[in-house]
Amino acid sequence: MLEEEIIESGAFRTGEFTLASGKTSDYYIDLRVAITKPDFLKKVVVAIGKLVSGHDRIAGVELSAVPIAAALSLETGIPYLMVRKGKKDHGTQNLVEGGLSPGDRVLFVEDTATTAGSLVNAIKAVREAGGEVDTAVVIVDREEGAEENLASIGVKMMSLANIAKLRELSGM
Numbered sequence: 117m118l119e120e121e122i123i124e125s126g127a128f129r130t131g132e133f134t135l136a137s138g139k140t141s142d143y144y145i146d147l148r149v150a151i152t153k154p155d156f157l158k159k160v161v162v163a164i165g166k167l168v169s170g171h172d173r174i175a176g177v178e179l180s181a182v183p184i185a186a187a188l189s190l191e192t193g194i195p196y197l198m199v200r201k202g203k204k205d206h207g208t209q210n211l212v213e214g215g216l217s218p219g220d221r222v223l224f225v226e227d228t229a230t231t232a233g234s235l236v237n238a239i240k241a242v243r244e245a246g247g248e249v250d251t252a253v254v255i256v257d258r259e260e261g262a263e264e265n266l267a268s269i270g271v272k273m274m275s276l277a278n279i280a281k282l283r284e285l286s287g288m
Contacts, residue, residue, distance in 0.1 A: 118159065119281040122256070125150040128286050137231040137260075143288065145256050147227035148180045160184065161191040163276050164225060164253050172220040173197050173247065175212075177238040180227045184255075188225060197222065197247075199238040211241040218246035226254040229262035229273070236265055256282065 122128050126149050133144040150156045165188065175197040176185030182198050189196040197214035216222070222242050226235050232252075239249045250271055257263060257275035266273045 117281075118163070118255075118277045119285055121156055121159070122147070122150055122277060122282060123285050125153060125156060128282055130286060130288065135230050137233055139230065139260070141258075143283070143286070145228045145258070145282070147255055151180065151183055151227065151255075157183065157187050158191075160255055160276065161188040164188055165191050167253060167274055168223050168251060170221060171223040171251075173214070173216060173222045175199055175222050175224045175238065175242055175247075175249075177201065177224075177226065177234050181225055184225045184227065194223075197242070199241055201234060201237070211238075212245045212247075216242065216245050216247050220247050222247040222249045224249060224252040224271075226252060228256045228258065229254040229275075230258045230260045232262035232265045232273070235262070236269060239266075239269065239271060 127146050129144045133141050135141055171194060174185045174188050174194050176182045177199045178201055185196040197212055197216055200211045235252060242249055252266055252271050253274045256277045259279050263273045
């Protein structure tokens, strides 16, 4: 069970945390701890690979989703994109890095989603660059509005791990 592996990896922590959304939480999910373990990352990309098909590109938002996108690319043979959270003031200044052609169907992957603010912005950047996005897969949905926010821009979200199960396993 993926939730048990998340707990065992030390990626699920309790305490007081401020999330990227600005919300405070009594738990934090740092999947960077888990996805740096090859066995865990392999299970994640195999699971995602079974959920989706028909995409021309895989996209991950910097930083923690990029290794997921790269590993999924290796697993499926589908090229991947890296999406920056903001433009750099040097180089190409692109938000979307990688080979994207107009009309490419792009699958987004993400580690954790709370409100999906970063993901929504990244999807908009890919769409502005000509990509078509209708699906995002996250490892953990915190169930705090991400699914609804993505649905409001026409994107279906799927998640691999259940937040209620994570809380239960952690003793919360």
